[in-house]
Amino acid sequence: MLYFNLILTLICFWLIFRINSLFIQPARWNRYRFRLFELRDNLALLAMRGEIEEQSDEYITLMSMLNKAVNETSKFKAVKFLRFLIEIKKNKELQQKLNDIVSKMSSENKEYQAILHGYFETVHKMFKDQTKSFYWFVPPLIFMLGCCHILNNMVLVLKSRLDVIDTLDNDIQEKKEKTFCPAAA
């Protein structure tokens, strides 16, 4: 009976792993992916209605950002997603374009503003989702390793990761607030 129960426990654990990787994780990502698809379709509809120029910077920049974000949801690699956000942050040309778009759009097209806000909101949610578990595990780990004075290299890397995550969080949060439009929300 004892061996049977232990084997049953192992099988159940294996099943939970499988359910997590085959169903729960893809569903978690699909939720964001579908939201990005929706935003992309809304943007294309705006262009089809003639409310925004198809060749304009606003359309091309946001469409390419949405497409890149969709692409990032293809695999569940947290580090890959962070790299994607760092690339956006480091791309000065794109940052300039985004700032121009945000400063220009203030009163003109509420629907476009809602899409842009939706993009930052979705990316921020994805970001929070990705970094949530990192905050649970890493600060206690840094504390433990720091107290024991072991693996100093790893403590440094973990600390720098936390800094990067904080910077990215502030950046997306700021853009999300700038593009918020109560009328379109």
Add this chain to the structure above:
Amino acid sequence: MSKHSRKPQKRQEEKQTSNQDVVIHIVDTFYNLINSGNFVGVILLFIVLLSFLVVWKLPPELLSNHIGTILKILENDKYYLLVLAPTTAISIIANFIQRKIYKTEIRRLVYLRKLLMHGRKEDILKPLDDHHPSEFDLDNGE
């Protein structure tokens, strides 16, 4: 002569992986693992495997003395309910979550299709000149 010998050495230095790179790689792997939701599972699995090993290696007399209480739970006739119930519950919840997400997306696509068909017919919507694909790989994407 010295110039020639420096070049390959420089290249070799560039190619070598530093300790820092190894640490970064370990941190990244650890980060991906905890984020996949499998980290807690790995710990639990380790505990189960460890208890399996202890039960197998220790003689029954010692076993009853040391970890008798834990084994009493494992030897219980109704123990299977304790593991099967959460597994079933998790699979049902996963099914509900999936169903809700896909149903919402299908509803949105139905609405969009209607909008496109009527919009094109009534000439409210104009076709786009360029197509901007995401290059999302549907076959390899998860």
